[in-house]
Structures are given as structure tokens and as C-alpha cells.
Amino acid sequence: MSDVNRGRRQFIGWGAAALGGLTLAPGVMLFAPAQARAPEEAASSRVRWGLLIDTTQCDGCTACIEACRRENHVAAPSRKTDPQWIRKVELKDLRSGKTHSAPVMCQHCEHPPCVDVCPTGASFKRADGIVLVDRHICIGCRYCMMACPYKARSFVHEALTDQNPDVPRGKGCVESCTLCVHRVDRGRNPACVEACAAAGRNAIVFGDLNDPNSEIAKRVATYASTQIRADLGLNPGVRYQGI
Amino acid sequence: MSAIALREIEGRSAGYYGLLAGLGLIMLLGLGSAYTMEEHGHVVTGMDNQIVWGMPHVFAVFLIVAASGALNVASIASVFGKTEYKPLSPLSGLLALALLAGGLMVLVLDLGRPDRLVVAMTHYNFKSIFAWNVFLYNGFFVIVGAYLWAMMDYTGTRYVRAAGMAAFLWRLILTTGTGSIFGFLAARQAYDSALLAPMFIVFSLAYGTAIFLLTLIAACRGAGRELGDALLKRLRGLLAVFVAASLYFVAVFHVTNLYITQHDGFERFLLLEGGVHTFLFWTVQVGIGGAAPLVLLLHPALNARRGALVLASALVVIGGLAQMYVTIIGGQAYPLVLFPGMQETSGFYDGQVHGYAPSLPETMLGLSGIAVALLIVAVSVKMLRFLPERLADTAGEH
């Protein structure tokens, strides 16, 4: 595609996003990713998708978790072998006693240890920063699960049926949050972000960290935010505000 | 020195066939277990999304580490020029290959998708130490295979020293790779240490020598071959040094961790409050697998007895398995700390110690790795000339 064409597409995209923002129901603010690509266009390294999670807006609500399960057809867990793509970690500061509630999912690191250790290259990072598992060459060794500092990954311990056609998953492979890549590629927000907004909390913002005009980049530039285990230097795409 | 002839064993006794049948049965049970795990998924094991690596890895890593150590005896002869070990070199090389084969079988059959072994052989991510290990394992088979050929075929004699040196260096790299599988896991308090690589090398020296001694004594006894005390005395001394060195490395590893305040929690767990892990560490790994063998090997009243040597070797093996359990399972049982200074709870078991109850299939799969290794040795010594005709003290003297 020519640059002119891409620019035109982007312009139309922004226009559509602005219109969308105006017509949305009051109280529900969706920050739709502006750069909805054409289907035949590849993900670009100019984009770095990320999440900003404001824990001050997050309480005992589990809308994000339920939305994730519905979207990706992940059953509610009942055993230790059941996969979990997103979980709420309840935190209590040992000295001050202050409590926080934080949704934790794959942090989509810039330098993901799971990608480093994967023997076959099944764990990979897309150009736009989304960390995924190529189940076609995953051999189920689980070394990525050993390497992940966030316990973000799960191994599928038994055969599955009724997958979402957009979200293939199956026995013997490792999986984790895909940042709803199938939605993002079509210009939609991840399911957890949408559900959090619908629940009236807007605690999770999704967007392009590389785009200075995006909501997420502006907020990261304005307010202090933290990364989990920042000491490891992995530069996760998921940031937290309020912890 | 006079040549010591190597000869195939007779291998016609009821005892020999009984041994083959027993080992074969364990192997079949292991393969059946692997089939069950493949058919139903890992839900039939005790492993889960917290304890990711379980019993199969305990056995597999133990066998792979022991494999490189089993090559000791051959290395001492070829690389360090101690000719008195020369008649034992082929058995040493054979045992190394057999142990590695047994360990790898377990590792591969535990994969979520063992049917994709060919993927593991054709897709490589060279930043992964696991991918390097695939090369290191395959290379070990090739190099030790060539080394065996050089030792056992008269046309290969002039290559023995070079092949022996290559095999020696390769096994050092191989065990460095095995230790680094854990050492490179920066996120987990139990690992994240460069010390794991040299420590695994020292472990390998102890495990390999112990298994070699057990195999040699059993084979000579079963085949009715003479085995003099002089050679065993040397090996006894070596084993004692290796066991002591293992204990030293374990001590340095934990003392270092204790000094780093960040790791106090993990050390308190492992050394004091870890239940089964604490027991396995102090009682089995350090006590039964370390202190007891040292007493058996070094005490003047015991060290002349062959029974004491056999018992000490067996205890080193048991201690080694305990060590692997503590390292692999214990290291995962202690929770990852995501938010330092915070108490963590979640529906995904954050902030709590993870239990592990190994199931029968995974344990059986692990045990079958040992059976396969021994089966390979038992069959090979009948097919080819691995075992010396006699190793009496007078044999092969200058």
C-alpha cells in the first residue's frame, strides 16, 4: 500500500474514532485504537500496544475476568490445572496496611523471558509488542512458564472443545493473554478493557504507547505509573497506576 | 602394561534374563504411563499451572546430569593419562550414553506434544539455552559414540586421546547447559544463579561415579568377573572427593542466598519451614546423600569393605534424586513475588506455597528412564566387548 493510501486510511480512521467517541452513550468512554489496519496489512513496529491499569478505580469487581473468559472461551477455573489468563491479585501493604486490587495478565514485555527461553521459537513477540504462543510449533515443554516472572502463562492439561474460532487453544500447549489480538487487529479494544468501561470503572486503558496523542501515552506521560518487577528490566507493556 | 582383554558377557543365566524382564517391565509401565499422559493430557499428573515441572523432570535432569558424570572414568584414562582406568573406559562411555538416552526419553515423553519432537529438532531459537541443550545432547551421542569406536576398534586407537578430550570438554559444556536451564531463570528466587552451572558439574561427578561403581560391581558379580580392591579403592577416594565438593557447593549456594536479604524468604522456606522440602534437603540430600556416604567412604573401620562402598554409592544416588526434587519442585513451590513488600492473594494461588502430589503415571515414567538406561547397558555388554575379563589387582600391572 502506498503511503498516501495509508495516510488516507488513517485519516478516515481518526474521523471514525472521533465520531464514535461523540456518539457513545454517556458514562461509557471507549478509547478505540485509532489505527484500525486493513486486513491485509501487517502489524507495525511503529505501534506498541499496552494497557494502563488504574488500581484506584479497581475494587472487588471481576468484570474483566468474566469478559476474558467469555471472549476467549476459557472456562471458569475450579482446579489447579485450569488455565487462567487474567486474575485479580489482592494486595496489602505489609507496613501501611493499604490494600489494592490489581488485575494481572500477560504483561507483554518488550524483552519477554518466555520468548528468550522458548526452544522452538513458539513464544514470540509481534511487531506491535503483543506476546503470543505459536501453538503450531509449541511442544509443551513449559520452560516459558518457568521463566515468566508474572505467572501469566497456563498449560492446557486436557482436551478442549468449543473454542472461539478466533481464539484457537488446545491440549498440550502453553497459552496466555493475547491482548485480544483478534479484536485489536480489527480495531476493537480487548474484552477486559471494554467490560471494565461497561462496568463504569474505566480502570483499564488500552492503546498505543508509541503514539504521543493516545490516551494511554498521555496518561503515562502525566502520572506516575509502575511496572510489575520493574527491577528485571523487561519493560512490560502493561503499567499500573496507584500502587 | 599387559593388555586386559574385554569380552562380552555370557548372558545366558536365569538371573540375566530375569534382569532384562524386570527392567523391560518397568520400561513398558513407563511407556504406558506416557501414553496415558498423552491421551488424557497432563491432568492425570500431579503437575499443574503452579508446579509446572514435576517428577519426570526430577528423574530426567538427574539422569542427564549423571550421564555426563559417568564419563569420568573414561576421561581419567584418556585425558589425564591414568592407564589403570583404561579397561573400564568403554563401560564408562556406554553408561554415559545409556543414562542420557534414559533421561531424554523421560523428558521427551513428558512434553505436552511429544508427537512434535521433530519440531524441536527443526525449529531452533538460539537465544534459548534449551535449544542449545538439544545440540549438546545430540553432540554428546555423536562424540561419545566416536570415542567408544576409537576405544573399541583397533583401527581407532590413535584417535582415542583426541576423542577422549573432545568428549571431556563436551560433557563439561553439556552440564553447564543443564545447570543453566535453571541458572538463567532470573525471575525465580530458587534459581537465578551462575553457581548452578558449576554446581551441577560437581553433582554430575558424584552421581556419575556412584552409578558407575554400582554398575561395575553388579556387572562383575553377575558375569563372574574378578574385580580387585585396588581399583575400587581409587574410585572410592574419588567419590569421597566429589561428594564433599557437592556439599561445599550446596553450602556456598545457600549461604550466598542467605546474605541477600531479598532471598531470605525462600531460604527460610527451604531450610526451616518447607515441610517435605526441608526434610528432603536436610535429611535425604545432605544427611543420607552427603554426610552418610562420606562416613562410609572415609571411616577407617568401614572403608575397606566393598559393602560400604556399594551402600555409599546407592546413598549418593538417593541423595541426588532428593537434591533434584528440592531444586526443581522446591524451587517452584515457593511463590513468585510480584509485588515486594505486599501480601498477595488471588484465585491463581499467588502468595502461597504450592503443594505437589506426584501421581503414579508421572513417577512411573520417571522410573522407566532409569530402567531404560540399565536395559541399554545390560543388553550392550552382552552384544559387544565392554566389560574386562578380569580386573584382579594383579591384572594389568606394570
Add this chain to the structure above:
Amino acid sequence: MIVALTVAAAATAAYADAGRVPTPKIVIEKGGKCVEDVAVMRRNHMEFLKHQRDDTMRRGIRSTKHSLQQCIDCHASRKTGSVVGSNENFCQSCHAYAAVKLDCFECHSTKPKAAAAAGTAVAKGNP
């Protein structure tokens, strides 16, 4: 390979008479043309799928021409709503005949997108 396919397609009766495994009955309920010639698809569908899979998964290219989802949308049985399950179903009929392991559906949905999405009405009902 080409010869084998041609023979298999052309000489059904001869083989059936010889007591061989009968060639599969391929039922395509939806009319219209496939994205490529039938002969090309028979020979190369796996290559198309593999190429598309890497483009989609690794690069985020979501064109539909050679996507597995597109295959399923057209070829799922009207009766069972699936491309596998019995030797009557599209994918399975041939793969069973050719004795080629069908590994896609360990992970991929066997149903058309609309039908599979209907299974999660809860998600759709969410504002």
C-alpha cells in the same frame, strides 16, 4: 502424488471392485466456487493454510481468502455444523481416506464462526 490423486478421483469404481477402501463421498452443501480451482485446492490446500496461518499469527494479516475459518464457514456440514466428527464431514472424509493425521482441530474450532459465536450468547448480550 498428482497421479495418485487423479487415479483416485477417476477410477473409483475399479478400486471399489477390487475391495479397496471406497473413495470418500464429498458433500458440499453450499453452492458456488471455491477460492481456488478444486484440483489446486486438493493438492495445495495445506500449503495455502500454512502460509495464511503464519501471516495471520505472526504478522497480524487477517485477509480471509486462504483462512481456515473461511474453509469451515463454507464446508461445515449443515446437519452437524462441523467439518469433522464423521467420515461424512468435509475435512475428515478425505483425511480418513488418505490416512493423513488432521491436527488442526486439537486447537481450532470445527464450527463456522457464526455458529460458534452463538454458543457464547452471554458475550454478545454484554453492552
